[in-house]
Amino acid sequence: MAKVPRSVATVLSTVVLIGKVVGMGVFVLTDVTTSWGGLYRVAAMGMAGICVALAFVAYRHPAPVVYVVAAVSSGITALVLITGFEPSTRLFGLSEVALLAIAASDMARKEKPAGATAGVAAAAFGIAMVGLRFAYVESIIVLWLVLAIAVSMGVLVRWAERNREITEDVTRREERLAIARELHDGIAHHVTGIVVQAQAALATGGDDPARLRTALESIEKSGSATMASMRRLVDALRSEDAPLAPVAGVEDLEDLIEEARRGGLRVEADIDPGVVTPAIAPSVYRIVQEALTNVRRHGRGVT
Structure with a gap:
């Protein structure tokens, strides 16, 4: 995201990463009972470590880290859902939706058509996985509409930049x-x-x-x-x-x-x-x- 202000990208990435670290810590410390047992704790601690590392990297390289944060945080959400843990709030996973939408919008603006299509498809799949926990098809449709708006904005910016060139x-x-x-x-x-x-x-x-x-x-x-x-x-x-x-x-x-x-x-x-x-x-x-x-x-x- 070359044109996203450094401060915005850094703050956005860092806030989401810190939230994931805290969440993983809570899951481990509260001794969540899952079918994966100790493997779950190891995976949660590993994810937390990755988030801490990315938080430091985000300060120097905020642009690509937004993509990585979206992927890692979505992976954390998928891990939590697969293991059977039910978050107490339905807002769980929406931060990933926001990051995936931002990443897809930026790819639609900068990447070649093939790369942009692949990136948007991957973002749509990730958002669908988040939407499944709501157990309503309408929820997935709404989240996809959010993605469509973000991608449309990226395409419009791309056209505007091309016309300016x-x-x-x-x-x-x-x-x-x-x-x-x-x-x-x-x-x-x-x-x-x-x-x-x-x-x-x-x-x-x-x-x-x-x-x-x-x-x-x-x-x-x-x-x-x-x-x-x-x-x-x-x-x-x-x-x-x-x-x-x-x-x-x-x-x-x-x-x-x-x-x-x-x-x-x-x-x-x-x-x-x-x-x-x-x-x-x-x-x-x-x-x-x-x-x-x-x-x-x-x-x-x-x-």
Whole structure:
């Protein structure tokens, strides 16, 4: 029961185990007369010893001990009933029902279908054995209903955890795609511009100081834009709510085209913001941005 709080599992296991130790001690000290004679006392003392050992183990490893406690305590109940001892209260055995229901619920949540089915079947059998002492079929049915509710809760938790894992996986995929898109459309675009402008400055800057200055200014602006994109990317990785990049629209195309012109491209544009709807404006911006990036990378003398 990995997700059951340590304190809850420890207290639950320890209380039931101590109760069994006390019960076995009472049976031995009161010299219960049974057909098993001395063997019964030996078995009772052995069970008490096992319970004491498990109580110590439960403090360090509460999860698996709950299963063992359910099995051992049910065994004690079976031993008492087989030997003919009749407890003075009909509540005897209900602690085992509770533990078996908890164990079955946890197995339905964590185990593979085959293991969960086997565990639930074993719990159902153990609960039926406890129910037999009530001598009414209705009692067994009621106890099985308790088991069914516990198992259903385990299955529901399992489905909820699975749905959460699927949602988290989809979210991670979307985040990776958004980061890749930011790297490709934003940072790669600016870096390409820097490379092209630097190459142009090296080729012609020595003969034309004014053009060299213009190229260096453009490189500075592209570098600043790249740093801004990197900061947005880092902030988005640090904070779940931070956007990777502001949503660009048609009104931002002028700046994009002007940046391309500073890099040496001859660009002619006829932009009518009223034609493009806000829904598709970001896509239009990305298409133009990608086109200008490809021209810088691969084109020669293209306008």
